[in-house]
Amino acid sequence: MINHSFPVLGQPIPVRVPQTVEDFQEFQRYVLDRANAGERVAYDTETTGLDTYSSGFRIRTAQFGTPNEAWVLQVEKGSDLQRLASWALRTLPALSMQNRNFDMLASDRHIPGITLEELAPKTLDTYIYSHLADPRRRDQGGVGNGLKDASAHYVDPSAPDTQGGLIEEFHKIGYTKDTGWPHIDIDNPLYLSYAGGDVILTSRLLPKVEARVRELGINPALPAFEHAVGFVCALIERRGMRIDRTYTAQLSSDLREEATHWAAEAARYGVANINSTRQVSEALLGMGEKIPERTAGGAVQVNSTVLKRLADVDKDWEPIESRTPNPLAMAILRSKRASKWRTSYAEAMLRTADENDRVHPKIGALAARTARMSISDPPFQQLPSGKWEVRHAVRADDGCRMISVDYSSVEPRVMAALSGDERMTAAILRGDDLHNLTAASVYGPGFTPGQRKVAKVVQLGVAYGGGAKTIAAQTGLTLAAAQSAVKGYKRTYPQLARYIRDLQRQVVRDGYTLRTPSGRRLVFDRDAAYASFNGEIQSTARDIFAQGLLEIHARGLTPHVLLPVHDEIIADATDNEAEEVGREIGEAMTMTLRGIPLGTDPDVGGASWGSLYMKKAEVMTANDEWYAAHPDEARKAEEARK
DNA sequence: TGAGGCAGCCAC
DNA sequence: AAACGTGGCTGCCTCA
Numbered sequence A: 001m002i003n004h005s006f007p008v009l010g011q012p013i014p015v016r017v018p019q020t021v022e023d024f025q026e027f028q029r030y031v032l033d034r035a036n037a038g039e040r041v042a043y044d045t046e047t048t049g050l051d052t053y054s055s056g057f058r059i060r061t062a063q064f065g066t067p068n069e070a071w072v073l074q075v076e077k078g079s080d081l082q083r084l085a086s087w088a089l090r091t092l093p094a095l096s097m098q099n100r101n102f103d104m105l106a107s108d109r110h111i112p113g114i115t116l117e118e119l120a121p122k123t124l125d126t127y128i129y130s131h132l133a134d135p136r137r138r139d140q141g142g143v144g145n146g147l148k149d150a151s152a153h154y155v156d157p158s159a160p161d162t163q164g165g166l167i168e169e170f171h172k173i174g175y176t177k178d179t180g181w182p183h184i185d186i187d188n189p190l191y192l193s194y195a196g197g198d199v200i201l202t203s204r205l206l207p208k209v210e211a212r213v214r215e216l217g218i219n220p221a222l223p224a225f226e227h228a229v230g231f232v233c234a235l236i237e238r239r240g241m242r243i244d245r246t247y248t249a250q251l252s253s254d255l256r257e258e259a260t261h262w263a264a265e266a267a268r269y270g271v272a273n274i275n276s277t278r279q280v281s282e283a284l285l286g287m288g289e290k291i292p293e294r295t296a297g298g299a300v301q302v303n304s305t306v307l308k309r310l311a312d313v314d315k316d317w318e319p320i321e322s323r324t325p326n327p328l329a330m331a332i333l334r335s336k337r338a339s340k341w342r343t344s345y346a347e348a349m350l351r352t353a354d355e356n357d358r359v360h361p362k363i364g365a366l367a368a369r370t371a372r373m374s375i376s377d378p379p380f381q382q383l384p385s386g387k388w389e390v391r392h393a394v395r396a397d398d399g400c401r402m403i404s405v406d407y408s409s410v411e412p413r414v415m416a417a418l419s420g421d422e423r424m425t426a427a428i429l430r431g432d433d434l435h436n437l438t439a440a441s442v443y444g445p446g447f448t449p450g451q452r453k454v455a456k457v458v459q460l461g462v463a464y465g466g467g468a469k470t471i472a473a474q475t476g477l478t479l480a481a482a483q484s485a486v487k488g489y490k491r492t493y494p495q496l497a498r499y500i501r502d503l504q505r506q507v508v509r510d511g512y513t514l515r516t517p518s519g520r521r522l523v524f525d526r527d528a529a530y531a532s533f534n535g536e537i538q539s540t541a542r543d544i545f546a547q548g549l550l551e552i553h554a555r556g557l558t559p560h561v562l563l564p565v566h567d568e569i570i571a572d573a574t575d576n577e578a579e580e581v582g583r584e585i586g587e588a589m590t591m592t593l594r595g596i597p598l599g600t601d602p603d604v605g606g607a608s609w610g611s612l613y614m615k616k617a618e619v620m621t622a623n624d625e626w627y628a629a630h631p632d633e634a635r636k637a638e639e640a641r642k
Numbered sequence B: 001t002g003a004g005g006c007a008g009c010c011a012c
Numbered sequence C: 001a002a003a004c005g006t007g008g009c010t011g012c013c014t015c016a
Helices: A021-037 A079-091 A100-110 A116-122 A126-133 A147-154 A164-172 A189-215 A222-239 A245-267 A277-286 A304-311 A327-352 A410-419 A422-430 A434-443 A449-464 A468-475 A479-492 A494-509 A529-554 A578-589 A609-613 A616-629 A631-641
Strands: A002-008 A011-017 A041-047 A059-066 A069-073 A095-097 A123-125 A241-243 A362-364 A374-376 A400-407 A513-515 A521-523 A561-565 A568-574 A591-593 A596-598 A600-604
Touching: A002 A189, A011 A021, A011 A189, A021 A059, A021 A069, A021 A079, A041 A100, A041 A189, A059 A079, A059 A100, A059 A189, A069 A079, A069 A189, A095 A100, A095 A189, A100 A116, A100 A123, A100 A222, A116 A123, A116 A222, A123 A126, A123 A222, A126 A147, A126 A189, A126 A222, A147 A189, A164 A189, A189 A222, A222 A362, A222 A529, A222 A561, A241 A245, A245 A327, A277 A327, A304 A327, A400 A529, A400 A578, A400 A609, A410 A422, A410 A449, A410 A494, A410 A529, A410 A591, A410 A596, A422 A434, A422 A494, A422 A596, A434 A449, A434 A479, A449 A468, A449 A479, A449 A529, A468 A479, A479 A494, A494 A513, A494 A529, A513 A529, A521 A529, A529 A561, A529 A568, A529 A578, A529 A591, A568 A578, A578 A600
Parallel strands: A011 A069, A041 A095, A095 A123
Antiparallel strands: A002 A011, A041 A059, A059 A069, A362 A374, A400 A568, A400 A600, A513 A521, A561 A568, A591 A596
16 A cells, blocks of 8 residues: 545545555445445546547546545556446445536546446536535636635635646656646656545535535525536537538638738738737838727737728628728738637647547536536637538538527526516517617617617617617717617616616625526626626526526437537437427427516528528538538438438 | 736637 | 626737
């Protein structure tokens, strides 16, 4: 037995690293004793990285621990240790993990005999309780929901920083924070004691955060709800979605060419590096352009709004024809967009795809301070939606078509439901266009299309907690005109206006916190009570969506689901079933909130995600091209049709 | 040279 | 009185 220790509250807690058959038997006794006592045991893994599905990924150690003892199994040393970890995971009746989806999915894939389905029902996630207690990140003034921050707050402020502390060890062997994980010696004492420390901290953290959630009077149903939502997201993450590697590689190379071409164009105007905002602004000013905008740091701002104005195009890149377009501004816009699309999306897909050409974007089921989900590696919540080319890289499974089901204008509906505004509610129940109603009320029945547009911007501005100034900037209206539009909006929906005012007062009285209709606790910055209405809408919409996801699961439709995207489910099904599956998912998501119906809008596309973003003619061409390049698929699709 | 802040850009 | 929200990620730049 190799014995190390980890300090908690001034006490060294033993960390045991079994080496011999006798040591393994001692570990087995530890596990059986805990199992007989029904005691919950913390579990964690140390791995080569976070890319669970890439070819080089390995689990290096598997740790089990209780508040006063930790065991580190060096599973990469041999299959006997891996079997021991597998046996322990199956034998223990109750587990805890910090951010359980990562360890559950890594163990599901890399430890024989272990499945996500078996682990999830007996595992509690300390992250979920931390997030329910304080949903803010550390840089937002919160406790922080990582193991280090949460343990420092709830368990022991002086406990070592187990991730940070290893960086020095990595440097000693010539690696960095990001590259050291696969290379650090498996017998490194600090590595092992910190690995043990993580489970000791997790097991001590769980009762603290559970108690904190109770103390705060948070809806006692939320922990189980979040564990259920997280499990469904783990199933979706494990399935992943297929990319067309050939298409994606071609897309990447086309984008590289485009970026290079326009960068060369920019170089003709003296900008050697288009990503250097200083070079760009100096060159543009040198061409005689006037740029009044400044960044927060005081630099001349050359963001896309500024560049599009100089290039004489609107936000959708359509020519305005109000001036002579500045060729440098246009070259920089084009080059930056191409290189962003290449590096962040195309290359990210190629880099993270597994051996079956499937990407497994990480779904943070409970992420934002409003509880909204996040998706990373690759960031599939934010692929370009104005053009289809990037999303076209993502393909439905063989013989399948892509399906998208989203909630129809969920945010205005949630606004009406929360505020109980009678006029807004009546308009929604009648099925009237809200922006037409607003425009008619503010500008009279003869309102112009432009005035309807203003009504729409005001609606969104109010939902975001914005004011007349930002609305003026967005619409080109004078400040006075924007102010009167906001006034008119508030006159149109008086109960909504009152609700927002009262909510902000309430939030200030309650120490900048708010309880949502789900019983979730939101916390706001002291200078941003104005954000409370948006927080409540966004959070409520997220919980509606999560509820919809659980209903999809209850109806057995999860195997079709590829991705959740805020208020939209991406799914696939065979040619024959797609319409029906889309309808079923839509029905599962449909519900009412305080009498307001929350309907859905299913859409069935072709073989690629991008097809949902094409015009009809483009779908036909793209499908034909793809089937021409994949004759096997064409045959399969033909058979499926029969 | 690595880490982290800032600016910028993609989405809903 | 007024206050536009939530994320992920890349590249530049500064600091240690």
